[in-house]
Amino acid sequence: MNQYQCNTQYLRTEDPNIMSHSFHVSRSEVHLKWDNALKPVHTVDSGTEVTFDLMDGGYNQFTATSTAADVGNFDAAFADPAFGPVYVNGAEVGDVLRIEFLDLKTATYGWTAVLPGSFGFGLLADEFPEAALKIWDLETHKEEGYTVFKEGIHIPIRPFLGVVGLAHGEEGQFSTIPPYDTGGNIDCKHIGIGSMLYLPVKVKGALFSCGDGHAAQGDGEVCGTAIETPMKAKVKLTVEKGKPWVVSPHYITKPIGTTAVENRGEYAALGIDADLREASRKAVRGLINWLVGEKGLTRVEGYMLASVAGDLKIAEAVDMPNYAVACSLPLSVFVKAPYL
Missing domain, CATH: 2.60.120.580 (Acetamidase/Formamidase-like domains)
Incomplete structure (x- = not known):
């Protein structure tokens, strides 16, 4: 065919x-x-x-x-x-x-x-x-x-x-x-x-x-x-x-239920820069650094986890010359020690 x-x-x-x-x-x-x-x-x-x-x-x-x-x-x-x-x-x-x-x-x-x-x-x-x-x-x-x-x-x-x-x-x-x-x-x-x-x-x-x-x-x-x-x-x-x-x-969208995981808030790193892409890069880098330093993941693991479960958000876009971008991760992904 x-x-x-x-x-x-x-x-x-x-x-x-x-x-x-x-x-x-x-x-x-x-x-x-x-x-x-x-x-x-x-x-x-x-x-x-x-x-x-x-x-x-x-x-x-x-x-x-x-x-x-x-x-x-x-x-x-x-x-x-x-x-x-x-x-x-x-x-x-x-x-x-x-x-x-x-x-x-x-x-x-x-x-x-x-x-x-x-x-x-x-x-x-x-x-x-x-x-x-x-x-x-x-x-x-x-x-x-x-x-x-x-x-x-x-x-x-x-x-x-x-x-x-x-x-x-x-x-x-x-x-x-x-x-x-x-x-x-x-x-x-x-x-x-x-x-x-x-x-x-x-x-x-x-x-x-x-x-x-x-x-x-x-x-x-x-x-x-x-x-x-x-x-x-x-x-x-x-x-x-x-x-x-x-x-x-x-x-x-259809509302997403919470049956699979509970909502325990999120951790986020802010990236600040006059360039939106660079602010985003700083935010991702910040979240990875937290996952490495606080949770003991490798940098590659942190990068992958940020990609499959983290969210980039424009937190602030009007106070020029800089943008503030957050890269957040729901804390509910951590379910057992040593990550709790």
């Missing part, structure tokens, strides 16, 4: 006597550039549910048995693959496509990598020149809703898709790595199951694609990777008219 071939299934509903037509996008229907000339893999009506079988954001170059020795073979040209596109009937330029996230299932494993500086990933890439890779067990404690960073540190599993986007209005090919006003690699952890994302339509049919499954991530994804994982997704695509204010991604 080539990447544009239609893959349509017929699945049974709860009533075994009723056959329900559904649309499925397979792993083979992949593209590495946004391009409004791509042939749709499906054409669906507004309000249709579509399922996806997705490779991870690294094109499945790492597996459950990979080690740090494999990081040097990582090919960034295959980063952030998107799957689709899906043409939605009735979507016209100026409309909005509403994406509802109905179900997101991770694989049994995930990975977080510190990629060497030459790859250009990571807010402190210049300070972490050595490759590192952590393989996560996403199966053992999935019913309890967490995965183990190391004994005594638990990370809540909150799956979401990093890449969710529509075709650009301009002709040509655009990288899938950055975010755009039409979506793309927005890497927003708040858009999980039960949430709705609104994207501005720039071409007839919208041409929707998604990918880059994450089991967990902190705001900022500071080391360049989250808990990356292959994922199965189900979304509902609906065209909405008359919303001219949606000129970039907007979203509505």
